[in-house]
Amino acid sequence: MSDHDNTPKSNEPPVSEPSITESLDRYRHSLEWESKFYMDTAALVETTCDRIGVDPNIKNRLLTPQRALIVSIPVRMDDGRVNNYIGYRVQHNNSLGPFKGGIRYHEEVNLGEVSALAMLMTFKTAVAGIPLGGAKGGIRIDPRPLSRAEKQRVTRRYTVEILNMIGPEQDIPAPDMGTDAQTMAWLMDTFSEMKGHAVPSVVTGKPILIGGSKGRTEATGYGVAYTTAAAAEHLGFDLQGKTVAIQGFGNVGTYAARKLSSMGMKVVAVSDVSGGIYNPDGLDINHVLKYVATRTYVKDYPRAEPINNTDLLTLDVDVLIPAALGGQIDADIARKLKCRILAEGANGPVTAEGNEVLKARQEEIFVVPDILANAGGVIVSYFEWVQGLQSFFWSAEEISERLFNIMEAAFRECINFKNKFQTDMRTATLMLGIHRVSEAMLTRGLFP
Numbered sequence: 001m002s003d004h005d006n007t008p009k010s011n012e013p014p015v016s017e018p019s020i021t022e023s024l025d026r027y028r029h030s031l032e033w034e035s036k037f038y039m040d041t042a043a044l045v046e047t048t049c050d051r052i053g054v055d056p057n058i059k060n061r062l063l064t065p066q067r068a069l070i071v072s073i074p075v076r077m078d079d080g081r082v083n084n085y086i087g088y089r090v091q092h093n094n095s096l097g098p099f100k101g102g103i104r105y106h107e108e109v110n111l112g113e114v115s116a117l118a119m120l121m122t123f124k125t126a127v128a129g130i131p132l133g134g135a136k137g138g139i140r141i142d143p144r145p146l147s148r149a150e151k152q153r154v155t156r157r158y159t160v161e162i163l164n165m166i167g168p169e170q171d172i173p174a175p176d177m178g179t180d181a182q183t184m185a186w187l188m189d190t191f192s193e194m195k196g197h198a199v200p201s202v203v204t205g206k207p208i209l210i211g212g213s214k215g216r217t218e219a220t221g222y223g224v225a226y227t228t229a230a231a232a233e234h235l236g237f238d239l240q241g242k243t244v245a246i247q248g249f250g251n252v253g254t255y256a257a258r259k260l261s262s263m264g265m266k267v268v269a270v271s272d273v274s275g276g277i278y279n280p281d282g283l284d285i286n287h288v289l290k291y292v293a294t295r296t297y298v299k300d301y302p303r304a305e306p307i308n309n310t311d312l313l314t315l316d317v318d319v320l321i322p323a324a325l326g327g328q329i330d331a332d333i334a335r336k337l338k339c340r341i342l343a344e345g346a347n348g349p350v351t352a353e354g355n356e357v358l359k360a361r362q363e364e365i366f367v368v369p370d371i372l373a374n375a376g377g378v379i380v381s382y383f384e385w386v387q388g389l390q391s392f393f394w395s396a397e398e399i400s401e402r403l404f405n406i407m408e409a410a411f412r413e414c415i416n417f418k419n420k421f422q423t424d425m426r427t428a429t430l431m432l433g434i435h436r437v438s439e440a441m442l443t444r445g446l447f448p
Ligand code: NAD
Pocket: 175, 176, 177, 178, 179, 220, 247, 248, 249, 250, 251, 252, 253, 271, 272, 273, 274, 309, 323, 324, 325, 326, 345, 346, 347, 374, 375, 377, 378
């Protein structure tokens, strides 16, 4: 069928009565900026700026993105219909280098969420000390029911809609929830077709065959494991034989689970969108991964008992890793947490109210905040970008050694800020990020 064939098909169901509820539901998203995640993140940035005495003009600039684009993405589905999806690309700050940030496909994506994530990216790259800014993108879509061809068409049309914003020197996307190396390959191919030549460095997290970096897929999960080990060392205990629970068993959760179990930890619980599984004697992660490879989800895994979301988060474990959605730990759950280390694989897993509780409990629970714990992904993305620009590729050993060194150095610098300002880990980490970005903004000056 031609892409332009809009004639109704005889086998299409009759058009139903227009529904006011559905219409109102669509417009619910016009309150995009009122997202709780965006407000929580901006409030955290604002109060942290005030604590370290950031110039008010710089602070105001940091509270909103530099640029935000909303696009509509019409896509021909396999059944011949055309669906229209809403997509975003938000560029928060590029004072330290080109914008950088993942692309999320999820049914809850909205402007506020993408903007909050873009803001977090700015400070994440700054904390890691890499010369990149902060951005984020996303499409409000549930990618799970889509066929491979539909996903490809969505990605290609989205790429064209944001084409003028991205590029190796401008803004470099990467995978996030619901997207992967294949998504980046389609994005890179579409961008290259539009430019008339291959531009591999327009994205990171692409397959190794077309210019991806060794170690990128596992980088975020491994980074979570490295910072967990650094936190345990800081607290004076050994991870060997200790327990960990992980919420989210996707890219970040699975690689964190693999790395921590190879370090001798007992992974007692994991979960995904289907539910959770728990075995107090420890799960055989390779066996769970084999099960998921054929069954997609952890649900009904035979060598464990089921566990719900709240019970998993509040398990009595040494380490808890949220590695799924944001906003999972509110004040109520924060009060019930029993872990010694909370290592945030996910972006924004703790609400502002949850964070207040955690601040009060900082002697009991050591937090490795998202912009430090999950920075491994953007660090190896940076390596991929550098390798791509030079067309010269590094070995897996070089990648993992450099990743480890950067993460360890960032962890130490956050501890220095924590000691210097006598504050909690999240505030200290954000202080470090804000300090670097605001100094760069002051040094560059105001245009014009
Ligand atoms: P993914 O899509 O690979 O996996 C997400 C996992 O979360 C899946 O297992 C899914 O089933 C599960 N999940 C979804 N809803 C859930 C729920 N309500 N309860 C329990 N589990 C649920 O995504 P990912 O790339 O692993 O990203 C996970 C988190 O890590 C996100 O917050 C993302 O922003 C963050 N992150 C990812 C990267 C990266 O490199 N992929 C880098 C930094 C941060």
